[in-house]
Amino acid sequence: MPDLPDSLNRYRGVVEDALRAALVDSHPQLLYHMMRYHLGWQDEHGQPSNASGKALRPSLCLWACEAANGDRLQALPVAAALELVHQFSLIHDDIQDGDTERRHRPTVWSLWGQGQAISAGDAMLTLAHQTLLGLSATGVQPLRVLKASKALNEGVLRMIQGQCLDLSFEENLEMSVDGYLDMIGRKTGALFRCSLYLGALIASEDESEWDRMGRAGEALGLGFQVIDDILGVWGTEEMTGKKATDLRRRKKSLPVVYALEQATGHARQELLNIYSKPALDETDVNIVLAVLDDLNTQDSCHSMASDFCQKALDEIRAAKISTRAKVEIEEIVDFLTEREY
């Protein structure tokens, strides 16, 4: 992913400071070492490195808070918590998917084993909750902190539900597009929802505004994920910095789910045969690509992504936020859902 647009990138420094404060060295060294390694702050030997992510979710949260005329410093603990939740999910996902690399570095489990990586993820999730409680120190009233905690919990639970569904989907050829969208609405959408919801919650007294921003966030997350799925099949290395390997890896992302639902006759049988195999070779990939083309799959997926973006924009435009934020959201949506540069 290229750098975030300025409207989001401006938060990167404060978010990183908050994350570093949440992860000051503690005991035992290995646990904190694994977490700091995963966050890109040090290499596997504990030497400083500079491979940290873009902090998309916390930036969205701080953006939403400022958009609704809130104080971003008040929202910082919950923004940092969102990033820690996201990173916890990546540590566990890497184990669950057996992935040995993430962003061109070995994954935590591939360096320290699955057992220790499970603990690193558990600790990161726990630090997320602890970090959120820092809202009390930024002047947020106790009742509001509890509401934030409840919302984050619900988001985490939906995210885990999505991951459970995703793992089940990998062994199932009978999934529908609706089922797939429900899954990514949880796995990806729930934390995007939380990001905007929690930003609004810090800024505003009006709970209907929190919900509105939350709905915008979920739609944004869905649009983002659908584009990610498209790039996983048709993206070039120039666009995304990595090869499009989703078909080869037999990943059941939206294009494949759509084709399995739409294809009939011979084409459907070919897909079913290929996805019954344990692995796909070059010939299989080309057959699948041909079936996807025949069904206009790429256009249909783009159209779904556009619908989600439109929903996000409609919600945001109706929200009680600054004029400047209403301009910025266009740039944010464009960035998240048209990442083809």
Add this chain to the structure above:
Amino acid sequence: MPDLPDSLNRYRGVVEDALRAALVDSHPQLLYHMMRYHLGWQDEHGQPSNASGKALRPSLCLWACEAANGDRLQALPVAAALELVHQFSLIHDDIQDGDTERRHRPTVWSLWGQGQAISAGDAMLTLAHQTLLGLSATGVQPLRVLKASKALNEGVLRMIQGQCLDLSFEENLEMSVDGYLDMIGRKTGALFRCSLYLGALIASEDESEWDRMGRAGEALGLGFQVIDDILGVWGTEEMTGKKATDLRRRKKSLPVVYALEQATGHARQELLNIYSKPALDETDVNIVLAVLDDLNTQDSCHSMASDFCQKALDEIRAAKISTRAKVEIEEIVDFLTEREY
């Protein structure tokens, strides 16, 4: 473990009701099925079963609350949360240790795979936090709920730190008894500490009483774990319902750590040789047992357990709790630390 003494067993029904309310069926079915299976409420096919545990930690919490003249119904959400945290840790521990059975039933990961079991544990931990937030509905003031949440988080984090240390210890012959006690103080002690601390927190305004009960809880947890370690080496099946297999399984529990620290000359060399092997056979086990006997290991471990019990009793006797509770705590300590019947 035999049934809890009446002073704790009386809470079992309300705890189970609270847990069932926290785990009403939700989506996706598999996630909730795995959790309900792990809690012993259904078998692997989803049929009702009756294999639930004794709910020791929540019972201690409710006992502490009533001991300090609190209302157990107010404390119920946090008591249930403690049990969910404990059960989350067991689901993940079973993966980390590669254990295929727990209480004569297949473990979650051995039925549904490691990936899904990781999600089941993650969900259980998240439900724990969500359940704690139910304190608001039992009339606990928001600031107090936040303090409870903070305490539970700290306990969970210490528990995970202990698990990380435990996994590292398995590959390390140079650990000290002090290092071992620090590890179990986290892995087992932290949640026992939380149980009494949180019970007191619901009942009393006096934070020094929360700390006192917390210290008693930690000492109780340490005593409990030391006795568990003793039974893992010298316990008979009649005493514990299972064979003492810790030596055979090469587990570095307190007796072995003590012996590795105390042994000198030939005995030490024998231990080091045996614990460098990937597995122990019957002859190895008998050699280790002989070395432990020569060093009076069982007596020394019992003496450590007694010291922890004494500390727990001293703290409790100095606490502002009912006369009845001061009698009951003797029974509770005896039960937890002299479980040889």
